[in-house]
Structure formats: structure tokens, C-alpha cells
Amino acid sequence: MQLSYSRQVAAGGVLAALTFAGVGALTATPAYAATAEVSAIHGIPGIPVDVYLNGEKTLDNFAPGEVAGPLSLAAGVFDIALTKSGEPVADAFLTVDDAEVLGGTNISMAAHLDASGEPKITSFVNDISKVEAGKSRLIARHIAAAPAMDVRAGGTSVFTNLTNSNEAKADMEAGTIQADAVLAGTETVTIGPAELELSEGTATIVYAFGSADAGTLEVVAQTITGLHSPPAGVPSGDGGQAGTTANTWLYLLAGAGALLLVGGRARVATARRSNR
Amino acid sequence: MTVRKRGALAAMAAGAAALTVAALATVASRPTADVGADEVTALAGTTPSAAGSRSPAPMPVRKGxxxxxxxxxxxxxxxxxxxxxxxxxxxxxxNPQTGEFEVPPRVDQVGWYRYGPGLTAPAGSVVISGHVDSSTQGKGAFFRLRELEQGDRLAVTGSDGQERAYRVIAREEYQKTRIPLDRYFARDGGQRLTLITCGGPFDADTRRYRDNLVVTAVPA
Incomplete structure (x- = not known):
């Protein structure tokens, strides 16, 4: 008896474990879609390019200041090659082998100049987490052959000492700002000022690209929508005239009614007995 | 039959009457049942633009x-x-302090959520909220919102001077802690107009209603 009971328990336990594992396997799979949303940004001044992914031409005659994508790419590693537009892939002037693309991410790959003016590719992972209601995300990326910069909104620094291949970001009140970039720690404007519309519930990514020495500094912008959150609530009344709960007097009335019924029955019963 | 017994019977009758009145009043004051909830759910899942099958399209390129x-x-x-x-x-x-919808202070006016879709948006929910009432100003513009029925008509005038007609498809009531605000403040899904006010039991201590009443309408 004892044995068979414990066997049953054991079997039950195994079954439960299997079920659990099965459910786990089923639910774990779709949570991490094995694709990434990939955009490309061309930030090398003066050179239209063709872009090859794993040897296949993906972008043709991609011009400086243009944004391509997003493209859903299966997670994995990719060989990226850039040629001057029209030239064979063998003559690529910029190649990156085994660039890793993680599933479930949103990535911007920027072809640009490093601080010393050499072409390179930087892969930025975009913050696509939700922004609070009423807010907008501003992301500034420095991809120019230029010294460190401060980014200002309405004359006030929002990001300081931003250097090549790096980004800075903040969630701020949605609306229009006057933005410019200055040499870090100075008032010397290098880019802008420009009016920048920060739409609520979006991420606006502004890239500074080009070359300070060549006088080709400019910006390219990318927007990611759908990051909005609903308000925390909708408070729309404090008068109480429209309240729908039974009021206190109704409870009192119901209580009194119940008492009267019980009391009355008791008295009827006593009356009957005494009548007999 | 003694006087005592008659008195007891009268008491029972009074008790029964009191219970009946209380029960009736309670029933009458209960929230009206939700209507059209399924339609609202369906609208939230609608994609108006023809997405279609995604064949490997060329990568879209634009000026940044x-x-x-x-x-x-x-x-x-x-x-x-x-x-x-x-x-x-x-x-x-x-409201920057609370993170809540900034319903206009004047209860005879209502507020449109300016971060969401406007009247010409091809998709999503245009949200207008108004007070049911106020302790200082009395009844609000949306005091009688809960009386709306499926098929009732609304008219919304835009800043372009054009009036657009809508038809009520749903009326729902949710506890504020459970309302799926995502769905009502959606910027995708079918074109719809969402009217929100307060409802349900009123807590006199916090001066807040427990529920939100939501009316959904679609272009007529």
C-alpha cells in the first residue's frame, strides 16, 4: 500500500514536471523573436555607396544623409561591405566581418567617419522602451570627424562631452525645441541651431556626421514611433452626484427591515403558543 | 387573534417592505451593464492599412x-x-504631477488628448474626456454619458470647421485600477472616438469615483 502510494505520488510529480517543462518550452519560444529590426544610416560625406550583406547587394546608390530600413533581419552574424556606388564588391572600401545581430533588438548601423576621419561602421542598439505619457525620447549620436560636442536645447546643455561613436539620450517633455551643438565646454556652435519637433511617444535620433575640418558637419535624423504609454488615469469627477453605490440609508433600511421581520416572526410564534 | 399578534404581523410587513425598497433602490443604482465590449476589442485589433503579405520588399530609403x-x-x-x-x-x-489625463478644470468643457490621433488620423482612438461632476461646479458635461445606448449619434467639429458624425457602438465600465487604458489610448487599430468620464461608487473621503465609464463610437 505504502509503496504504491508513493509510486503514485512520484508518477504525479514526474507528470507535473513534464507538463511544466512542456509549457515552458511552448511559451519561451515566441517571447524572443529571432529577428532584429535594422536600419542603416549613411554618414560618410560625399560618397554614395552600395551596401552588401553577406555578399548580396542590399542597398543601391545609398546617399549620404539617407536612412534605410528598418529591415527585419534574422538574428545571426553578417558580413557587411560598402563599395563606392557601382564598384564591384571585391573593391569594397569598408568591410565588417561577423557583425553580430541579436534577436529582439532594434539596431541602427551607421557608416561614418571616426574622430580622425577614417570610415567605419558603428552599430547602435536603439532604446525602444516605452516613454511615459507626455514624453519624447531624444537620442544624440556623434558620428562625425569632429571633437567632443555639447548638445543644447533652447540654449541649455542637455548632453555634454559627446564623443565620436557614442550616444547620449534623455526622455523629455514632448514639443518643439531649438537645438544646436557646440564644441564641448564652449559657446562655439558647430551645428544648427535647428527647430526640432519631439513628438510624444517617439524616439528621435539625431546623428551629427561629416567632418569638422572639411566644413561638412550636418545632421541626419531617424524617428522611431509607437513608444507611447497611456496616461496613468483619467480623473473626471469629484462631486459624487453620479455615485452608484447603495447609500448608507439603504443599508440601514435593509437592516431595520430584517430586524422587524425576525422580531415579528418571533412574536407571532409566541402569540400562537400562548393562544393554545 | 390578539392585538400583540396583529402588531407583530404589522412589524413583519413593515420589515418586508423596507427590505424590498432597499433591494430595489440598490438594483436601480447599480452600474448599467456593459454593451459592445466585443466590438471595441475587435476595433483595437483592426489594421486599417493594407499590410498584406510581406514579400521581400526593397528596403525603404528616405532623406534623414x-x-x-x-x-x-x-x-x-x-x-x-x-x-x-x-x-x-x-x-x-x-498632468505633470500625477501623470494623469489633464481633464479641463471647467466641467462644462471637455478635453481631447492631444498626443493621440486627431480627427483625420487614418487609425487609432480619438480620446475625449469630461467631468461627470465636480464638488464646486456641480454636474459636468458628461454627467449623463452612462445613458448613451448603441446607435446613438454624436457630432464632432474639427478645427477645420468640418463636422463629423459618429455612432455609439459600446458603453463599458471599469474599475480605474483595471481599465485597459492602452486599448483606449491606442494609436493603431480601427478609427474610433472614445469618450471617458468617471462612474461607479463614489468615495466621499478621497473624493474619487471608483470606476471609469467608457463610450466608444465609430464614424457613422
Whole structure:
């Protein structure tokens, strides 16, 4: 008896474990879609390019200041090659082998100049987490052959000492700002000022690209929508005239009614007995 | 039959009457049942643009120009003949202290959520909220919102001067802690107009209603 009971328990336990594992396997799979949303940004001044992914031409005659994508790419590693537009892939002037693309991410790959003016590719992972209601995300990326910069909104620094291949970001009140970039720690404007519309519930990514020495500094912008959150609530009344709960007097009335019924029955019963 | 017994019977009758009245009053004051919830759910899942099958399309390329504000037509006036509402609509946002919808302080006016879709948006929910009432100003523009039925008509005037007709498809009531606000503040899914006010039991201590009443309408 004892044995068979414990066997049953054991079997039950195994079954439960299997079920659990099965459910786990089923639910774990779709949570991490094995694709990434990939955009490309061309930030090398003066050179239209063709872009090859794993040897296949993906972008043709991609011009400086243009944004391509997003493209859903299966997670994995990719060989990226850039040629001057029209030239064979063998003559690529910029190649990156085994660039890793993680599933479930949103990535911007920027072809640009490093601080010393050499072409390179930087892969930025975009913050696509939700922004609070009423807010907008501003992301500034420095991809120019230029010294460190401060980014200002309405004359006030929002990001300081931003250097090549790096980004800075903040969630701020949605609306229009006057933005410019200055040499870090100075008032010397290098880019802008420009009016920048920060739409609520979006991420606006502004890239500074080009070359300070060549006088080709400019910006390219990318927007990611759908990051909005609903308000925390909708408070729309404090008068109480429209309240729908039974009021206190109704409870009192119901209580009194119940008492009267019980009391009355008791008295009827006593009356009957005494009548007999 | 003694006087005592008659008195007892009278007491029972009075008790029964009191219980009946209390029960009836309770039933009458209960929230009206939700209607059209399924339609609202269906609208939230609708994709109006023809997405179609995704064959390997060429990668879209555009100039990376700085974004400019999209054209939006805000609602400026709302008429609901069935419940005698004619109200000015203000563009409102978020209360920075609470993170909540900034319903206009004047209870005879209502507020449009300016971060969400406007009247010409091809998709999503145009949200207008108004007070049910106020302790200082009395009944609000949306005091009788809960009386709206499926098929009732609304008219919304836009800043472009054009009046657009809507037809009520649903009326739902949720506890504020459980309302799926994502669905009502959606910027995708079918074109719809969402009216929100307060409802349900009122807590006199916190001066807050427990529920939100939500009416959904679609272009008529």
C-alpha cells in the first residue's frame, strides 16, 4: 500500500514536471523573436555607396544623409561591405566581418567617419522602451570627424562631452525645441541651431556626421514611433452626484427591515403558543 | 387573534417592505451593464492599412531630415443630442504631477488628448474626456454619458470647421485600477472616438469615483 502510494505520488510529480517543462518550452519560444529590426544610416560625406550583406547587394546608390530600413533581419552574424556606388564588391572600401545581430533588438548601423576621419561602421542598439505619457525620447549620436560636442536645447546643455561613436539620450517633455551643438565646454556652435519637433511617444535620433575640418558637419535624423504609454488615469469627477453605490440609508433600511421581520416572526410564534 | 399578534404581523410587513425598497433602490443604482465590449476589442485589433503579405520588399530609403510635426485636426466641439450635450473641446495633455489625463478644470468643457490621433488620423482612438461632476461646479458635461445606448449619434467639429458624425457602438465600465487604458489610448487599430468620464461608487473621503465609464463610437 505504502509503496504504491508513493509510486503514485512520484508518477504525479514526474507528470507535473513534464507538463511544466512542456509549457515552458511552448511559451519561451515566441517571447524572443529571432529577428532584429535594422536600419542603416549613411554618414560618410560625399560618397554614395552600395551596401552588401553577406555578399548580396542590399542597398543601391545609398546617399549620404539617407536612412534605410528598418529591415527585419534574422538574428545571426553578417558580413557587411560598402563599395563606392557601382564598384564591384571585391573593391569594397569598408568591410565588417561577423557583425553580430541579436534577436529582439532594434539596431541602427551607421557608416561614418571616426574622430580622425577614417570610415567605419558603428552599430547602435536603439532604446525602444516605452516613454511615459507626455514624453519624447531624444537620442544624440556623434558620428562625425569632429571633437567632443555639447548638445543644447533652447540654449541649455542637455548632453555634454559627446564623443565620436557614442550616444547620449534623455526622455523629455514632448514639443518643439531649438537645438544646436557646440564644441564641448564652449559657446562655439558647430551645428544648427535647428527647430526640432519631439513628438510624444517617439524616439528621435539625431546623428551629427561629416567632418569638422572639411566644413561638412550636418545632421541626419531617424524617428522611431509607437513608444507611447497611456496616461496613468483619467480623473473626471469629484462631486459624487453620479455615485452608484447603495447609500448608507439603504443599508440601514435593509437592516431595520430584517430586524422587524425576525422580531415579528418571533412574536407571532409566541402569540400562537400562548393562544393554545 | 390578539392585538400583540396583529402588531407583530404589522412589524413583519413593515420589515418586508423596507427590505424590498432597499433591494430595489440598490438594483436601480447599480452600474448599467456593459454593451459592445466585443466590438471595441475587435476595433483595437483592426489594421486599417493594407499590410498584406510581406514579400521581400526593397528596403525603404528616405532623406534623414529633421522631423516636423504631423498635420493633426483637433476636435473643437462635441454635440451629443441624446443626452443634451454641447461642449467646447480643449486640447489637453498630461498632468505633470500625477501623470494623469489633464481633464479641463471647467466641467462644462471637455478635453481631447492631444498626443493621440486627431480627427483625420487614418487609425487609432480619438480620446475625449469630461467631468461627470465636480464638488464646486456641480454636474459636468458628461454627467449623463452612462445613458448613451448603441446607435446613438454624436457630432464632432474639427478645427477645420468640418463636422463629423459618429455612432455609439459600446458603453463599458471599469474599475480605474483595471481599465485597459492602452486599448483606449491606442494609436493603431480601427478609427474610433472614445469618450471617458468617471462612474461607479463614489468615495466621499478621497473624493474619487471608483470606476471609469467608457463610450466608444465609430464614424457613422
Amino acid at each position: 531630415e529633421l522631423p516636423t510635426g504631423a498635420e493633426v485636426v483637433p476636435p473643437v466641439g462635441l454635440r451629443i443630442p441624446a443626452i443634451g450635450v454641447t461642449a467646447t473641446v480643449n486640447a489637453v495633455g498630461i
